[in-house]
Amino acid sequence: MSRNRTTSDLLLELEGRPERLRRDRLLGALRDGIRSGRLDAGATLPSTRSLAADLGLSRGLVVDAYDQLVAEGYLVSRQGSGTRVADGIGRRAGRPSAPTPDPPARRWLVDFEPGNPDLAAFPRSTWARAVRAAAGELTDAELAYRDAEGDEVLRAELADYLGRVRGADCRAEDIRIVGGFTNGLGLLGRALWADGHSTVAVEDPGPYVQRDNLRAAGVAVVPVPVDGEGVRVDRLAASTADVVIVTPAHQYPTGAVLSPARRADVIDWVRAAPGRLIVEDDYDAEFRYDRSPIGSVQGLAPDRVVMGGSVSKSLLPSLGLGWLVVPPSATEPVTERIRTEHLRPSIFDQRALARLLSTGRYDRHIRTMRSAYQAKRDLLLEALAGVDGVEVAGVSAGLQLVAWLPTSTDVGAVAARAAADGVNVPDLARYRLHAGDPSQPARPGLVLGYAHLTPGQIVDGVAAIRAGLVAVGGC
């Protein structure tokens, strides 16, 4: 290795750097030179004295840098043979170049993709104030590695809230804090059902992320169809499943409310054999427009229902904060799993949510958003009423509805036509898991999330759907 090349490389790297950074820059330049192969493996470095002189640095600084890089494994120092570049580091032909980035997601003018609440309505300063208050209120001990159960204060507030608003029958000690419903579902899968003995039924159509999540957790999953009254309990009973995931308050994505008869049926089903369990995905129940929110199934059978919820729809998905109400039979394995996996949402966020609950700000935010979402829903219904052949469903609650299309409509063609206008209309078929009777063609439909849209977007979006239907002759 040419001593001059090393030195001049290093001079270049160090040029114009403030003195206090020179040591770090020298380290960085040497590391980079070795990694890149510019300083060859086995090559002898200049003596500390001569490098110090060449670079205008103190000899102590260069000695220190060489020592550091020997300790880190970049250089090798042997008595009498000077300091050499270690083998095996620079051998890579440079690091792989950055992968071609995915094309940026298309910017839709109107995106009916469901899932997000109205992000612009998130009360940012209320949240920041709640975090500040939490930071002031938490004791030092509460800032330590925490109990796997989650913040006690939050769990007490949630028990009160869920009893009051969701008709749940739970105590603080039944609640575990997780990173959202889907996050908690994967945890349940690993804790309770990945043993090969359990089979978990999921609704079809339904939230496919749940199926993927459970399967990734090693859980056997079977789909069970839903109709206008919610999950088909007769089909559930005919399956091998001993666990069922349901969205009783507002089926996702069809919006069906689990009927009183089906509620009774699913409770009968869960009680018919030991070890059976219902998991209630209580994802948007607070947003009910025609009456009070329908109380949870958990309240009917707290010993047999895990009820999961989160702030993903009520506040923000990106808070990553949710809960599981766990029956006594499952508390221990769930807690143990949380402990083992170090699953622990920020204590500040947990306590901040507790404050929103205790001060009534959470309830007020829900009320405000319910009005806002209802107005958007009404506008969407009004607009869809002007589209021939469309039949809406699932409109009484939630942040999305279903627009059923005339039989044999080519949904893909409608969506493509709308996309040409910059409007994204999700095909209901995406949520199907194919539990239905294959001889019965699946009814074509669109899933229309509206919570995040402006009135103008709603009107424009429906116009694009209408144009799409006209173009494909679907109406």
Next chain:
Amino acid sequence: MSRNRTTSDLLLELEGRPERLRRDRLLGALRDGIRSGRLDAGATLPSTRSLAADLGLSRGLVVDAYDQLVAEGYLVSRQGSGTRVADGIGRRAGRPSAPTPDPPARRWLVDFEPGNPDLAAFPRSTWARAVRAAAGELTDAELAYRDAEGDEVLRAELADYLGRVRGADCRAEDIRIVGGFTNGLGLLGRALWADGHSTVAVEDPGPYVQRDNLRAAGVAVVPVPVDGEGVRVDRLAASTADVVIVTPAHQYPTGAVLSPARRADVIDWVRAAPGRLIVEDDYDAEFRYDRSPIGSVQGLAPDRVVMGGSVSKSLLPSLGLGWLVVPPSATEPVTERIRTEHLRPSIFDQRALARLLSTGRYDRHIRTMRSAYQAKRDLLLEALAGVDGVEVAGVSAGLQLVAWLPTSTDVGAVAARAAADGVNVPDLARYRLHAGDPSQPARPGLVLGYAHLTPGQIVDGVAAIRAGLVAVGGC
């Protein structure tokens, strides 16, 4: 069922309640009565007219409450037969009484348990300000369901920080945000090694939570011994492992620094066969007292090392915030798994950390804490120097050290004697996974975490250790 009993129960529940709560109270009283069995299954409820009159409520309110409870499954309404209590809800003999709570954890006067940083030194208001700034700075779109990669701004800051301070060779696109190192390790296990083809070696003695976490993830784990130079790479090479988890900067819990020769050996090992991987647990490297922090192993072989870190030692464990630097070969399965499991630390915390990094507050906090911890370490060393027979190790870095005790000391007896003085001294044996030669008795030792202790606690704690050693004749 006696109609009068129902009515009087309900009157009792409603007494003194402000009007606006009466509907909710009526619902709650009816639900509770049905769940508890006080309102028997099948019993007919009073007519809405008579209950309204008895309770002094409007009939509309009672009709609404009955309707709600029919929808929820508590009541059944049949034409001509009035409203009855549904079957199957009250059949439970009440909910199980609350489990006897565990006895409260002992309050130690001095607790040498390692793991936590100095919680009292956490800059609460700086953090709260950073969260507020993050809340003001994030766009609406950034508040949506997020990319599985984590916040782009944080990842860019981390890439810069890890390159600058840890000698890492990474870009923002190599980094994934997780809930801490252990949390991320479980994720890696599920994403990469739970296929049955991989065997993961862990250090012995070592952090046993990692072993438990990996095993829970379905990963085959083998222990590999460590000595004063860190992990025994010869033993690793003789094992079936193709992955090794190492703590090169400061072995946990012995405090050994991976020597330059071992660094070269482990890099040779990882390059000797395709598919091998090193996972670097970079848990407390910033707290190095005698020299600059030793750069990461990741920088020597970025294509073969996953480097994990977190703010658990530098800021707080209860933030639940960490990162994985992932080589290109593993990026896709790791990202996919994060997406599937909805693993997503709070966006506010992510952006707040990014702000601490970009403003230099993070570096300043580390510097402040390094001085504070060094002073505590020095005091602990001074105190231990007065205890005959104790030999300290692992003192050059981190938040804990090891006190080796004379051969054949009964550590349990020393700990019991110290416990009688209110002092908790963790036995090193707890961290052993028994990879060592069974014919060689394991050297007795204590693991002493000091970062969270006051000077007085350090002095008192060492006095209790000395008393314990004297009592058992260990010195």
